Amino acid sequence: MLNFSYQNPTRIVFGKDQLNQLAKLIPAGSKVLMLYGGGSIKHNGVYDQVVAALAGFDWQEFSGIEPNPSFETLMKAADLVREQKIDFLLPVGGGSVIDGAKFVAAAAVYPGDAWDILANRGKVESAIALGCVLTLPATGTESNGNSVVTRYETQQKLSFSSSLVYPQFAILDPTVTFSLPPRQVANGVVDAFVHVIEQYLTYPVNAPVQDRFAEGLLQTLVEQGPKALSEPDNYDVRANIMWAATMALNGLIGQGVPQDWATHMIGHEITAVYGLDHAQTLAIVLPALMQQQRAQKREKLLQFGRRVWQLSHQDEERLIDDTISHTRAFFEQMGVPTRLADYGIAADAVDKLVAKLQANGMLKLGEHGDIDLDVSRQILQKAV
């Protein structure tokens, strides 16, 4: 096991009717900015419940945060925070809204050009406090310090991390997810699955707690994911997916083990250039990456196949082949296609995407840092 230092300060408030805790969770006397996206929270009752909870606070709202939240929109929110002397942010929505609010929290008090936070590793020295209401289980952003933001103008999708932007609390009510469109449910399951994979499918370091936890999350997503599509009102199914998605990226399972994240970095470029959903890009890249990296990931591919897909072939090459095909089939079963062509993207995309990776300095990806532009090209060629 590798050394680590881990702390996760977010309070998780999980279950039916937990929105009724909201008023108590926001620090008394806060001047609150509620942030949300396109208004789906106005159709499922969440908006009204949040407004009711905010009755005792001085508050305002900011809507229109995009899926893949844009730098341009978020800077408007940051201006508002400064002008109105907001001191608590309350994102209500999925990963995009919460990621966006984290950037707003940092940008509003950043002394220089806030773009530096994303593009030039500008250090976040302070941030506005935030707490969140999660409506779409997927990214784990509700209890981590990560944020991904897209600058549409330059087609750049970039991220930052800071311990200062962990939400103080996250309210997770699985019933809120009953009304999600199937595409968003499926995307969430695929996203969480790949988050686990990025922290698990590397090379062994004798860390059985982390491995078993990761495998438990993968098994849960494989069992529960398809049920969420076929039984959308099944509370336990929704609850299990929601908890698995949080645990997939609250940092815990990645402590003391190598991490990959190449699938994410390559996928971000596909979203930046072609606008695909984040999870769609992961479903495209991961099976191709598993194939291209089968030598480097050999031992963990075998363990993954045996423990998660319950494969027991004697022939190890065949076992790895089947591990990859089971993974691809799971994404397809969730309704998320796994090849660029399925989204109408032609083979000439490979060059464009490699050029974007180069422009963003993504030259040494993966747990060994050996996925250079040439290897990324080979991965993308396998994803055509």
Next chain:
Amino acid sequence: MLNFSYQNPTRIVFGKDQLNQLAKLIPAGSKVLMLYGGGSIKHNGVYDQVVAALAGFDWQEFSGIEPNPSFETLMKAADLVREQKIDFLLPVGGGSVIDGAKFVAAAAVYPGDAWDILANRGKVESAIALGCVLTLPATGTESNGNSVVTRYETQQKLSFSSSLVYPQFAILDPTVTFSLPPRQVANGVVDAFVHVIEQYLTYPVNAPVQDRFAEGLLQTLVEQGPKALSEPDNYDVRANIMWAATMALNGLIGQGVPQDWATHMIGHEITAVYGLDHAQTLAIVLPALMQQQRAQKREKLLQFGRRVWQLSHQDEERLIDDTISHTRAFFEQMGVPTRLADYGIAADAVDKLVAKLQANGMLKLGEHGDIDLDVSRQILQKAV
């Protein structure tokens, strides 16, 4: 899954040479009281490293905290904290020292008779800050808000919990555990194992993440525990046990699921009356409790047997029998006997222990609250 609210603020600093982080982790300017036990830290180098780290602080020490820390000793430490205006406690040791320091943290600023915290659910409204250096993986106290204290005068072993006594940090260096006596290693493994069981072996609530995490910890302890005895200098083995023991009782795996804790409550009386090690009492009580509660725990006993002990009998009664015997055999393999008689305790102990349970109000134990004094008696009779 049941509703829950969970937050764990402790920073875990894990791995080789992590004691060198200590000086940075204690708030600058703190007036520190280092607390420890019988002096084993003076033989393994930990004391010297801690003293070196404290060079920049105004600090004092308090030694002599017993295994099963005594109310009497801890009240002396609380007096010292008040007299010397200590504002940071640094327990260095195993569960007893850290549990003891938590009680000191609360007792030193408690407005009334501090015994009320343990005996009369006196509410802890404030506490001195603390951080810890763990030298014995077992109890999970390094990242939870629980503490167990014994009053020798009245043979009472009682507990309290408060979010105010979570350590701010816990330094876990597995190399520090190389020199532990085999009995303490074995006790730690058994203790952690039973902590998991108390949060797992109840009844199903469709919570696969929690179940898989619990099973992963149990599998890890079963695999690694015997190796810690046979290969005492194996770093990875020590690291895996240390991390498993923390995860077993940092609260995470118990969120959203029923919990039992009857084995602990009955075991505490055995320690209070006969002075046995905590883990010895758990090894005595658990197999007897599993047998007595086999109907109530039927579904989870089967799942435990299949997933952790890899049993596959068609006959479910035989599968449960073997699940219990495998559990007992594991404790025995670790060198921890599983019957009262093995410790020279005669059958008349049953009456004494039931009387103690009655005196301490332990009348409705277990996940269903149906382990009354009569059932506790039956459990103890099976443990003779």
